[in-house]
Amino acid sequence: MSVILIGFMGAGKSTVAKALSADYIDLDRVIERQIQRSIASYFEEFGEAQFRVLEGEVLAEQLKKNLPIATGGGIVERIENRKLLKQHMQVVYLKADFSVLFDRILNDATHVRPLAKNGEAVLKARYLAREKYYETLANLVINVNQKTPEEIARHIREWQ
Numbered sequence: 462m463s464v465i466l467i468g469f470m471g472a473g474k475s476t477v478a479k480a481l482s483a484d485y486i487d488l489d490r491v492i493e494r495q496i497q498r499s500i501a502s503y504f505e506e507f508g509e510a511q512f513r514v515l516e517g518e519v520l521a522e523q524l525k526k527n528l529p530i531a532t533g534g535g536i537v538e539r540i541e542n543r544k545l546l547k548q549h550m551q552v553v554y555l556k557a558d559f560s561v562l563f564d565r566i567l568n569d570a571t572h573v574r575p576l577a578k579n580g581e582a583v584l585k586a587r588y589l590a591r592e593k594y595y596e597t598l599a600n601l602v603i604n605v606n607q608k609t610p611e612e613i614a615r616h617i618r619e620w621q
């Protein structure tokens with residue numbers, strides 16, 4: 462069964478998926494390959510709601526591969542996507558403080574995050590709104606504030 466990593470932007474979902482297995486799925490990258498453009502440009506043209514639908518479709522399809530999956534931070538925003546996660550028994554929430562995440566988001570030049578351009582307060586509101594979904598959908602919650610990706614991966618392997 463795939464381990465599905467959930468959590469806010471900057472939590473380290475992709476890095477941890479990679480630490481779990483050289484063969485892993487980064488949902489955002491799969492989506493970008495499928496749509497042949499960046500997520501940021503897709504957001505601009507079609508909007509967030511449409512992106513959430515696409516995200517859920519790609520998650521459902523990638524689950525068949527039985528590999529660790531790093532989701533995008535907003536996967537929990539759409540009810541259908543939450544239902545899909547709820548049926549799954551290996552959902553792991555990488556939980557970190559907003560201040561830690563915000564620092565990482567600001568310092569990550571490799572990722573263009575369309576939702577991060579509206580400033581700290583708007584982003585924090587998203588974080589607060591999503592927290593309860595991350596918590597209730599997860600079968601395992603790991604506080605990742607001060608852990609390396611290897612430590613987190615080990616924790617997940619021991620739990621599985």
Ligand code: S3P
Nearest residue numbers: 469470471489533534535574575
């Ligand atoms: C999003 C998070 C991003 C990406 C998109 C939207 C979000 O993924 O899917 O920019 O709504 O939190 P990461 O969590 O990998 O940054």
